[in-house]
Structures are given as C-alpha cells and as structure tokens.
Amino acid sequence: MTPLLSAQDLSVHTADGQVLLKPVSLQVHSGEVVGVIGANGAGKSTLLKALAGIRPVPNGSIQLAGQEAPTLSSLQRAQILGYLEQRPQLHWPMQVQQVVALARLSFGDRELPDGIAAIAAALAATSMTAFSQRDFLQLSEGEKLLVNLARVLAGAPRLLLADEPTAALDPAHQHRVMQLLRQRAAAGMAVLVVLHDLTLAARYCDRLLLLHKGALLAEGTPAAVLSSANLQHAFHIDAVLDTASHAVIIRTSH
Amino acid sequence: MKPALLGLYVLVAGLWLLELASGASGINLAAALADWWHNTASVARIILFEVRLPRALLALLVGAALASSGAALQGLLRNPLASPDMLGVSQSAALLAVCVLYFGYSRLAWFVLPLAALCGAALAVLLLLQLTRRLASAQALILAGIALTALTSALTTFALDYAPNPYALQEVYFWMLGSVANRSNAEVLLALPFFGVGTALLLSCRRCLDALSLGEDTAATLGYPLSQYRWRLIVGVACNVGAAVAVSGSIGFVGLIVPHVLRPLVQSQPGRLLWWSLPGGSVLVLLADVLVQHLPGTQELQLGVLTALLGAPFFLYLLLKQRS
Amino acid sequence: MPAMNIPSRSCLSLLLLLTLSVPTMAQGAPARIVSMNVCTDQLLLLLVEPARIKSLSYFAADPAYSNLAARAQALPANRGQADEVMVLQPDLVLTSAFSASFTASVLQRLHQRVERLGFASTRQQVFAQIAQVAAWTGNPDQAAILIETARARIAEASRQLQPLVAGKKAVFLSSNGVAFGTGTLQDDFLRSIGMRNVAAEAGVAGPAPLPLELLLAAAPDFVISEPRGALDQQQAHPLLQHPALRHLHPHSLVLPERWFDCAGPWLADAYASMAEQVRVLR
Numbered sequence: 001m002t003p004l005l006s007a008q009d010l011s012v013h014t015a016d017g018q019v020l021l022k023p024v025s026l027q028v029h030s031g032e033v034v035g036v037i038g039a040n041g042a043g044k045s046t047l048l049k050a051l052a053g054i055r056p057v058p059n060g061s062i063q064l065a066g067q068e069a070p071t072l073s074s075l076q077r078a079q080i081l082g083y084l085e086q087r088p089q090l091h092w093p094m095q096v097q098q099v100v101a102l103a104r105l106s107f108g109d110r111e112l113p114d115g116i117a118a119i120a121a122a123l124a125a126t127s128m129t130a131f132s133q134r135d136f137l138q139l140s141e142g143e144k145l146l147v148n149l150a151r152v153l154a155g156a157p158r159l160l161l162a163d164e165p166t167a168a169l170d171p172a173h174q175h176r177v178m179q180l181l182r183q184r185a186a187a188g189m190a191v192l193v194v195l196h197d198l199t200l201a202a203r204y205c206d207r208l209l210l211l212h213k214g215a216l217l218a219e220g221t222p223a224a225v226l227s228s229a230n231l232q233h234a235f236h237i238d239a240v241l242d243t244a245s246h247a248v249i250i251r252t253s254h
Numbered sequence: 255m256k257p258a259l260l261g262l263y264v265l266v267a268g269l270w271l272l273e274l275a276s277g278a279s280g281i282n283l284a285a286a287l288a289d290w291w292h293n294t295a296s297v298a299r300i301i302l303f304e305v306r307l308p309r310a311l312l313a314l315l316v317g318a319a320l321a322s323s324g325a326a327l328q329g330l331l332r333n334p335l336a337s338p339d340m341l342g343v344s345q346s347a348a349l350l351a352v353c354v355l356y357f358g359y360s361r362l363a364w365f366v367l368p369l370a371a372l373c374g375a376a377l378a379v380l381l382l383l384q385l386t387r388r389l390a391s392a393q394a395l396i397l398a399g400i401a402l403t404a405l406t407s408a409l410t411t412f413a414l415d416y417a418p419n420p421y422a423l424q425e426v427y428f429w430m431l432g433s434v435a436n437r438s439n440a441e442v443l444l445a446l447p448f449f450g451v452g453t454a455l456l457l458s459c460r461r462c463l464d465a466l467s468l469g470e471d472t473a474a475t476l477g478y479p480l481s482q483y484r485w486r487l488i489v490g491v492a493c494n495v496g497a498a499v500a501v502s503g504s505i506g507f508v509g510l511i512v513p514h515v516l517r518p519l520v521q522s523q524p525g526r527l528l529w530w531s532l533p534g535g536s537v538l539v540l541l542a543d544v545l546v547q548h549l550p551g552t553q554e555l556q557l558g559v560l561t562a563l564l565g566a567p568f569f570l571y572l573l574l575k576q577r578s
Numbered sequence: 579m580p581a582m583n584i585p586s587r588s589c590l591s592l593l594l595l596l597t598l599s600v601p602t603m604a605q606g607a608p609a610r611i612v613s614m615n616v617c618t619d620q621l622l623l624l625l626v627e628p629a630r631i632k633s634l635s636y637f638a639a640d641p642a643y644s645n646l647a648a649r650a651q652a653l654p655a656n657r658g659q660a661d662e663v664m665v666l667q668p669d670l671v672l673t674s675a676f677s678a679s680f681t682a683s684v685l686q687r688l689h690q691r692v693e694r695l696g697f698a699s700t701r702q703q704v705f706a707q708i709a710q711v712a713a714w715t716g717n718p719d720q721a722a723i724l725i726e727t728a729r730a731r732i733a734e735a736s737r738q739l740q741p742l743v744a745g746k747k748a749v750f751l752s753s754n755g756v757a758f759g760t761g762t763l764q765d766d767f768l769r770s771i772g773m774r775n776v777a778a779e780a781g782v783a784g785p786a787p788l789p790l791e792l793l794l795a796a797a798p799d800f801v802i803s804e805p806r807g808a809l810d811q812q813q814a815h816p817l818l819q820h821p822a823l824r825h826l827h828p829h830s831l832v833l834p835e836r837w838f839d840c841a842g843p844w845l846a847d848a849y850a851s852m853a854e855q856v857r858v859l860r
Contacts, residue, residue: 078477
C-alpha cells in the first residue's frame with residue numbers, strides 16, 4: 001500500500017549553514033499513528049514543519065498521497081494535510097466557531113452546508129460544541145488547543161501533523177486527545193504526532209521515530225525504540241519501559 | 255447582503271448627494287441638472303459637473319481606497335494600529351510625489367505623479383514588512399511607523415523649501431493634511447485606474463488575510479502562504495495609497511478609524527472587513543468633506559484637519575482601551 | 579504678500595550685542611542705513627545713494643520679489659538677524675511693521691533707531707510711504723519728483739483704461755487659490771479704473787482664498803495673475819488651471835505681484851501695463 005506520506009533524505013539548513021535536521025527518511029501509512037520523540041532541540045518541530053511545507057524549505061523529497069509535494073498547489077496540499085502547531089495563535093478576537101471555520105477557507109464553503117457540517121462534526125469530536133459562541137481568547141490553554149484540534153479536523157485531512165498537542169493539557173484531556181487521534185487513524189487518517197510525554201507515546205503510537213540532535217536515532221515499535229540504551233543516549237536518563245502499563249520509569253537522571 | 259452593509263451603501267449614496275448639494279455658491283441642483291438635460295450652458299451646470307462632481311467622486315474614491323488599505327495593512331501586519339498614515343506609508347507617497355511634482359518630472363507623462371507616489375508607498379510597506387519579520391513586537395512596528403512618518407514629513411518640507419517654485423512651501427498643508435477641494439475631473443480619471451487595480455488586488459487577498467489570523471505558518475498550511483500574496487498586498491496598498499495621495503494629499507486617520515469601527519460588525523474577519531471598509535471609508539471622507547464645507551469660518555479647512563479632529567480622540571481612546 | 583518671517587537667534591545675538599558699542603544718533607541725514615525687509619529695501623535703493631546703504635535683505639536681489647534687483651546685486655545682504663545688523667553699526671534700521679519683529683525690538687532696546695513701515699493698501703498710502711522713507715533718510719526732494727511722475731503716469735493710464743473697462747468685472751488671483759479682496763492695493767487699483775473686484779464682492783477680505791465656485795458664479799471678464807514660470811504646477815494655481823475656468827472665457831492679463839506687494843512708483847507700471855494689454859485685446 002502506498003504510504004500517505006513519504007520522505008527521502010529530508011534535511012533542513014538555516015540560511016547561515018546551521019544544520020537543523022540531518023537527512024531523515026520516513027513513511028506514514030493511512031491508519032497508523034506515528035510518534036516523533038526526542039529531547040529539546042532534537043529537531044522534532046523542524047521535521048514537522050518541513051513536512052507541512054512551512055519555511056525553511058527542506059532538501060530531499062516528499063510525496064503526499066503518492067504525488068511529489070512540489071507538484072501540489074498550496075490549496076491542494078491544504079486539503080490533504082492538516083497541521084496543528086505547537087503554540088497556536090489568534091491575532092483577532094474571534095469566536096470558537098469562526099476559528100474552526102478557517103479550516104474551510106481552501107474549500108470555500110464556510111457558509112455552505114458541507115462546510116457547516118464539517119465544522120459541527122469537528123466541534124463534536126473534540127467535545128467543544130458548547131464552546132462554539134465563546135470568545136477564543138478568553139479560553140484556557142487546554143481549551144484553545146482543543147479548538148485548534150477541531151479546526152484541523154474540520155478540514156477533513158487525510159494526513160494530520162500535530163506538534164506537541166498534549167503539552168498544555170491535563171492528564172484526562174491528554175488521553176482524550178490521543179484517543180481521538182487513534183479513532184481518526186482507525187477511520188483511515190495517517191497521523192504523525194510529536195510528543196514529549198514518553199508514556200503517551202508508548203501507549204498510543206504504532207511506531208516511533210526517535211530524533212537526537214537533528215538525526216534519526218531509532219525507528220520502530222515503542223518497545224524497540226524505548227530501550228534503556230536509547231533512553232540513556234537520547235534523554236540522558238537511566239530508565240526502563242514497562243510494557244504492561246506503557247510507563248517509562250526513571251531510575252535516576254544526570 | 256447583510257442589512258448593515260446595505261445601510262452603509264445607502265449612507266454613501268446619501269452623503270454623496272449631500273456633497274453634491276454643498277458648495278460656496280448656492281446653486282440649485284435641480285436647475286443645473288435641467289440645464290444639462292437640455293444641453294444649455296449655464297454657470298450652475300459648470301459648477302455642478304466641473305467642480306462639485308469631481309470633488310464628490312474623489313471624496314468617495316479616496317475614502318474607499320484609504321480605508322481598504324488600512325484594513326489590508328492591519329490584516330497583513332496583524333496589528334490593529336496599522337494604517338497608511340500611522341505607519342508613514344501616506345507620507346512616503348507624499349514625499350516622492352512632491353519630489354516629482356516640484357522638480358518638473360511629472361510633466362513627462364500623465365502617470366509619472368501617481369506612479370511616484372505609488373513607489374513611495376510601496377517602499378514604505380516593504381520596509382515595514384521587513385521590520386515585522388525582525389521585530390516580533392507590535393509596539394516596535396508602531397515605533398518604526400512613527401519614525402518613518404516623522405522622517406518623510408520632514409524630508410517633504412525640506413524638498414518643498416528647496417523647490418524652484420517659490421509657492422511650493424505654502425503647499426505643505428495640502429500634502430500634510432490633504433484636501434479634495436478645487437479638483438477637476440482630470441484628477442479623477444488620473445486616479446481611477448490605480449484605484450481599480452489596487453482594490454482588485456486587495457480583494458483577491460481576502461482569504462489570505464483571514465488565514466493570517468492564525469499566524470503565517472498556519473496560514474501557509476491552510477493553503478494561503480503569505481509568500482504568494484505578499485506582492486499583491488504591497489502593490490494593492492501602494493496603488494490605492496499612492497493614487498489617493500497624488501490627487502488629494504495625505505488624509506489622516508481614515509485607514510485607522512474605519513476598520514476599527516467596522517471590525518465588530520464583521521466579527522473581526524479580516525477578509526470581510528476589507529469589503530466593508532470600502533463604503534465605510536467613503537462615508538467618513540464624504541462626511542468630513544461635507545462638514546468642511548459647512549463649518550463657519552472665512553476659509554475652508556483642510557480635510558485632514560477634520561479627519562484628525564474625528565480620529566485623534568478616537569485613537570487615544572483605543573490606546574487607553576488597550577492598556578486595560 | 580509673501581511672508582518674510584526671519585527667526586533670530588536670541589541668546590547668541592544678545593551676547594554679541596552687549597560686546598559692541600551703541601552707535602550714536604547721526605545729525606542730519608543717516609549715513610549708514612540697513613534695511614531688513616524687501617519693501618524698505620526697494621524704497622532705499624530708489625531714494626538713497628549706494629554709499630549710504632550698508633545692507634539690504636536677501637530678497638532685494640531676487641527678481642521674483644524685487645523691482646530693483648539689479649541695483650541690489652552689488653550690496654551686502656542680511657537675513658534679518660540682530661547680530662549681523664549691529665556689526666554694521668547702522669544709524670538707521672528700516673523694516674516692515676509685520677516682519678522680523680523680534681529683531682526690531684531687540685535693536686530698539688539697545689537704543690538703535692528702528693523705523694517700521696506699514697502696509698500700503700491705497701495709492702495715497704503708497705505715495706505717503708515713499709515720502710515717509712524719504713523723510714527718514716533725508717531725501718525729500720527725490721521723493722517729491724518720483725511721486726509726481728508716478729501720479730502723472732497713473733492718471734494718464736487711468737484715462738485710457740476707464741472707457742475700455744469701466745463696469746467690467748476683474749479678479750487678481752495668486753497662488754494657492756488666494757485672491758485679493760477688500761483692503762488690498764489690488765482692490766484700490768481696480769476701483770480706481772472703474773472696475774468691479776469680484777473677490778471683494780464675494781466677501782473676500784484682504785488676500786485670502788476665494789472658493790472656486792464663487793469665482794465661477796461671479797464670471798469675471800478679466801483674470802489677472804503673475805506671469806507663470808516654467809515650473810509652475812497644478813497645486814500652485816488651483817483656480818487658474820482648473821478646467822472649469824475655460825467655460826467662462828475670461829481675458830487673461832498678466833501683472834507681476836511685486837508691483838503691488840511693496841509701495842513704490844512701479845505701481846504706475848501696473849497701470850501702464852494694464853492699459854497696454856487691454857488695448858491689445860481690442
């Protein structure tokens with residue numbers, strides 16, 4: 001089966017030659033949740049941005065839904081891919097409903113039945129329907145994130161790229177978001193999610209990509225990737241993965 | 255069409271007619287129209303078609319151009335305090351217009367003057383865009399705008415002082431405050447193509463401006479990367495502001511007040527705001543110009559004085575509201 | 579009348595002044611005269627020999643403003659600053675009542691003789707000013723001759739003009755939409771040859787903007803303005819260059835403003851030139 005997303009030798013340099021990401025190759029298939037983990041500065045966000053088509057432009061090649069990324073127009077790309085950024089901003093005071101509606105810009109149906117239905121469904125999926133008329137800027141960080149997740153889902157993407165969606169959430173919401181992603185994957189979406197919480201990664205991801213200092217250190221099932229050796233090397237922690245509870249138990253850290 | 259928007263257009267039409275009916279000589283509009291209909295020559299007809307009509311048309315067009323440029327700049331820079339006159343865009347246009355006009359180059363071709371003003375405006379917007387990149391804070395942008403405004407205004411006065419034309423310096427008030435008085439249909443025709451192109455370019459960016467509400471990166475992933483729309487926005491603003499300044503000087507506060515007042519009516523959607531700013535700007539400038547003609551006094555005030563009287567207190571109120 | 583406001587550097591001027599001796603009043607005619615205003619400049623050039631003129635304002639040599647620019651070329655120019663005037667140790671300083679007032683008051687406080695000339699808005703006042711400056715500088719005879727010659731020329735030109743233009747409407751237009759209404763020399767000029775001043779009738783007082791509509795509604799027969807230079811642009815003459823004026827077909831006459839801005843016998847040139855231009859139109 002053709003992967004929904006596939007990249008070869010993807011690397012990112014800044015204008016003055018600094019290497020943010022060393023050549024990485026990866027694939028994400030529809031139906032799977034792939035997690036990207038690593039310490040701060042490992043290049044996780046850079047990888048996601050490169051795949052989402054945000055500057056800086058990466059070297060290497062990317063294929064989305066079987067087509068070379070450069071052959072796709074911005075609008076076509078927007079309809080295949082959904083990107084949830086790490087710290088979503090909103091510059092104007094808008095209601096939740098309108099923020100979510102922005103996902104339908106490329107479809108041009110914000111006021112039309114299809115768009116309205118997609119927006120309503122997305123709000124329902126994230127349990128934010130009660131918040132539709134609320135002022136976005138007045139919400140808590142967790143609520144804002146859920147609204148943005150709804151926004152991404154309203155675009156009905158086939159591939160979802162999420163950058164640390166659980167960072168500002170309380171444990172209950174963290175699990176709810178991950179379960180939602182799993183449900184979407186089960187319905188056919190391909191999900192690539194950056195996570196900082198190793199337990200969540202172990203529990204909800206089919207595969208993991210471990211980045212270390214801009215390079216791909218390990219790739220595979222959580223059990224394989226979260227070995228004590230890798231945890232030591234990448235995170236400088238002396239820890240072990242408990243496969244039953246998916247918890248990463250830290251013995252000491254230095 | 256939303257009733258409020260329709261109401262705006264009705265207001266534009268009403269004020270436009272009021273503007274046609276306003277003037278120092280008390281001519282009878284009906285008589286003037288009758289003369290035109292029967293093709294008889296009369297002073298009333300001349301005054302209506304050669305003096306009042308261009309004035310009313312310019313007030314309408316300049317208002318729409320400045321307000322939509324303000325809305326576009328606010329959307330582009332994601333800053334509610336952005337506007338052509340606050341950021342020095344109008345004043346830069348005025349500077350190049352003055353240089354071209356008073357040193358004789360505008361005689362080379364009809365489009366040299368508006369083109370020079372357009373270039374002045376474009377350079378200012380480019381500079382501001384660069385600054386937005388480097389300085390993340392909104393305050394820094396406004397400070398840069400203040401500096402650019404002060405610099406270009408000073409340079410304009412300087413240029414007028416050194417112009418070969420001995421009357422040039424007396425015209426500083428026109429360039430700094432703006433006016434649509436004593437204009438002819440020639441000025442309307444001069445500016446019209448630029449307004450047309452500018453407005454079309456800006457309107458084509460409505461969705462991009464909406465997407466930008468979420469920030470540049472997210473806007474790109476929604477299908478509207480700023481890199482594809484940036485030039486349209488710059489040239490659009492430059493055409494509108496350049497043409498407006500070339501024919502009527504630098505009229506202040508229109509680009510700031512109109513988007514602000516209308517923003518709640520469009521639920522802060524930058525794209526819709528652009529559409530609404532067109533009639534909104536016309537309303538403000540037509541109103542100000544009608545007031546200018548009816549205010550008691552021996553001499554008619556510059557239009558910019560009235561927009562400042564309306565706008566400056568409003569601006570202060572905005573700043574106070576931002577603090578709290 | 580162009581504004582001739584020349585700012586003075588107060589502190590530096592005062593310091594410098596205090597180091598110089600105060601000049602004594604000359605007996606008889608003043609021998610060291612300084613003028614700080616283009617109107618008094620011109621009267622001085624007219625009445626007084628160059629040896630007694632120590633400095634003129636920098637406008638005196640500018641042909642746009644001065645009728646005697648050629649004569650002023652050789653003389654030193656000042657910018658109306660108190661220090662540059664005091665250095666010359668004048669026994670008479672001439673200026674207008676409306677410009678360089680700070681400099682004038684500083685000089686007066688230092689016991690310098692300063693005479694200030696007002697604004698002439700009628701022919702009588704013009705002749706009176708010529709006589710006044712002559713009295714200050716000690717040249718009353720020259721003045722008398724100049725005044726008589728001018729009077730005669732004006733009378734002759736008026737005789738020629740009256741039958742041609744009496745009852746007709748005219749307006750003097752300057753830059754920036756300014757016209758010359760009541761209380762101006764231009765108004766006196768028009769009335770003296772039996773013409774109607776459209777600006778005065780429209781309610782314009784002094785030199786002030788005339789609304790374009792009122793100009794059109796008044797439909798003047800003659801529009802009188804400055805000779806236009808090569809670089810004059812739309813902005814400077816919004817009334818003159820407005821297409822609407824075409825429809826009225828007024829006769830266009832040219833009379834330099836410097837004939838009216840300052841009192842002097844050149845007023846007669848205005849009458850003569852007007853007569854000549856009107857005759858040619860017939």
